[in-house]
Amino acid sequence: MQDRIYRPGRTRWRRFAAMMVPATAAVGAILFGMQNGAIASDITVSGQTFKIAAERLxxxxxxxxxxxxREKGGTVHPIALAEIESAELYKLCQSVRAKGIPVVLTIHAGEGKEPARAKDLLIAxxxxxxxxxxxxxxxxxxxxxxxxxxxxxxxxxxxxxVTIRDLQQVSRYTTASTFTLVGLRLKVNIGADAKECF
Structure with a gap:
């Protein structure tokens, strides 16, 4: 699986936001937010995305x-920002594929009766x-x-x-005031066939 390549373009940011019609805006709006939280202007992203999946949020x-x-080198990416004051995530999976080497890091939580819980969350x-x-x-x-x-x-x-089932999300960064990962399992998966959450 190859990393996606993002290139800066001539996106008009106002037009981008205005074009987020209800259907796509609603679906693209779900996971992590920060109560009263601004997207910090001094945050610099790595340029690498990661995946989040959950049976239910x-x-x-x-x-x-x-x-x-914005990346450190200046490349800009349009994103959808979502805030949620409190969230419960059932059968949460997060994964990131390393650049240039066949390694995938996965995190699982909330797989039993108790879900993973997050407060004051923001996701890009x-x-x-x-x-x-x-x-x-x-x-x-x-x-x-x-x-x-x-x-x-x-x-x-x-x-x-909001309730969302069969969640599959590609994200650039996440912040939270608290994030409780019940039954946390972290694993480094090595090899060309190492799998991400989806």
Whole structure:
């Protein structure tokens, strides 16, 4: 499996955020957020993505809007930003493939009766797939009303609660105030056939 190559383009950031129509915005909006949390302008991403999968996510206090992240070398990536005040993740899997060598690091948690739990979470993601249900969702809000660092006039949405099943997500970075990994299992998988979460 080869690493995806990202190249800087001439993306218009306002247009990118505005084009996040309800269907894709809702699906692309789910995993990690930070309550009252801005996407920090001083965060520099590695340029490498990682994968997150879960059988089910249950979350309260959801917000979503568009944004961008920057690598140390200056390359910029458009991303979807999602915030969730509290979340429970059942059968959580996270994986990252090392660059240039056949090694995959995997983390599993929440595989028994107790899920993994996270609070005040923020995630910057490239994509998300799954089956989502939102409670009291408000679509088309000004993103700057959801987070002060978001661009005024760009697209945003929020909901009281979200449930997503069969979650598969490609992310660039995650922050959280607390992240409790019940039954944590970390493993380094070596070889050309080493598998990621999906």
């Amino acid at each position: 249950e979350g309260d206090g959801f917000k979503q809007y568009g944004g961008k992240v 993601m490239d994509s998300l797939e799954g089956n989502a249900t939102f409670t009291n969702i408000k679509i088309g809000r000004d993103a700057s009303e959801l987070n002060a660092t978001a661009e005024a006039g760009s697209f945003g949405q929020n909901a009281d609660r």
